[in-house]
Amino acid sequence: MELTSKIYIAGHKGLVGSAIKRRLEQEGYNNLVTRTSRQLDLRDQRQVVRFFEREQPEYVFLAAAKVGGILANSTYPANFIYDNLAIQTNVIHQAYRIGVKKLLFLGSSCIYPRNATQPMQERELLSGPLEPTNAPYAVAKIAGITMCQSYNRQHGTCFISIMPTNLYGPSDNFDLESSHVLPALIRKFHEAGLNNRDRIEIWGSGKPRREFLYVDDLAEACLFLMLHYNDSEIINVGTGKEVTILELAEIVKTVVGFKGKIELDPTKPDGTPRKLLDVSRIRALGWEPRYDLYRGIEHTYSWFKKRYLNL
Numbered sequence: 001m002e003l004t005s006k007i008y009i010a011g012h013k014g015l016v017g018s019a020i021k022r023r024l025e026q027e028g029y030n031n032l033v034t035r036t037s038r039q040l041d042l043r044d045q046r047q048v049v050r051f052f053e054r055e056q057p058e059y060v061f062l063a064a065a066k067v068g069g070i071l072a073n074s075t076y077p078a079n080f081i082y083d084n085l086a087i088q089t090n091v092i093h094q095a096y097r098i099g100v101k102k103l104l105f106l107g108s109s110c111i112y113p114r115n116a117t118q119p120m121q122e123r124e125l126l127s128g129p130l131e132p133t134n135a136p137y138a139v140a141k142i143a144g145i146t147m148c149q150s151y152n153r154q155h156g157t158c159f160i161s162i163m164p165t166n167l168y169g170p171s172d173n174f175d176l177e178s179s180h181v182l183p184a185l186i187r188k189f190h191e192a193g194l195n196n197r198d199r200i201e202i203w204g205s206g207k208p209r210r211e212f213l214y215v216d217d218l219a220e221a222c223l224f225l226m227l228h229y230n231d232s233e234i235i236n237v238g239t240g241k242e243v244t245i246l247e248l249a250e251i252v253k254t255v256v257g258f259k260g261k262i263e264l265d266p267t268k269p270d271g272t273p274r275k276l277l278d279v280s281r282i283r284a285l286g287w288e289p290r291y292d293l294y295r296g297i298e299h300t301y302s303w304f305k306k307r308y309l310n311l
């Protein structure tokens with residue numbers, strides 16, 4: 001991929017796509033193509049056909065997706081499976097049709113079975129039943145992986161699939177109903193402080209363990225893999241470290257400076273008990289993350305105060 005190559009970032013307004021765009025711009029890539037979802041509805045096959053025929057991108061980062069936290073996934077399972085299947089089917093197929101040189105598809109760590117051996121190696125894919133709270137999303141992502149592998153096999157394309165762990169950072173969704181846990185906690189602690197509240201509630205038992213990767217680290221990994229990885233085999237991207245949700249809440253509390261108590265709301269679901277990626281393969285290729293959790297949360301909290309609250 002040259003600095004002048006025509007690169008389409010699908011989903012450039014989202015958490016992942018915006019970080020990939022920042023990273024490519026920093027590195028001097030100067031021929032980026034983007035469209036907002038208003039300009040181009042990736043679920044609409046005809047619009048996607050026209051867009052690819054007109055723009056003829058050489059490289060594609062497929063970061064457009066319907067994403068959300070545990071509650072959004074369980075409340076809108078039809079949206080999660082339909083939107084993701086439609087978006088990725090259209091983009092992957094048109095990328096093949098116009099002869100895109102390489103495409104990077106973003107999966108998720110929730111493609112692995114609920115009771116997968118931890119840390120989860122890439123070979124755990126399809127080795128057991130999925131976590132029910134996000135199975136429709138996971139099934140769509142697994143279909144995307146299988147599509148990339150099938151097109152590589154039948155058509156000789158170079159479509160790679162990477163599996164990031166739970167992500168966070170600037171441009172995340174901070175809506176309390178639909179967001180993931182980390183942005184939700186930042187917002188809850190911040191607002192509790194403003195309103196002089198002496199406690200906040202977190203969902204579930206506080207015991208599930210999660211791994212969190214700062215999105216700028218993911219963007220760096222995406223560029224690294226786009227340049228150096230050509231295998232059909234999926235590859236994990238994470239930190240290899242996990243915390244309990246309660247430990248996470250304590251860190252966010254410290255960063256935000258909240259002085260009150262943390263309470264649990266056991267009526268809300270826990271989801272999968274553990275979701276830690278085995279990151280030996282990407283490490284062996286020479287990539288590792290730069291941000292530790294505390295620093296990543298500090299950066300995200302300052303973005304939230306500067307940008308999100310002024311939107």
Ligand code: GFB
Binds near residue numbers: 137138176180181
């Ligand atoms: O981040 P999260 O929504 O999704 O929740 P998953 C992680 C854990 O944090 C769950 C708890 O055990 C939640 O019960 N939690 C505590 C909270 N307080 C809160 C809160 O205020 N908001 C939220 N959202 N959670 C998602 C999948 O699973 O992971 C997606 O649903 C996606 O498909 C994503 O793959 C990476 O980690 O459980």
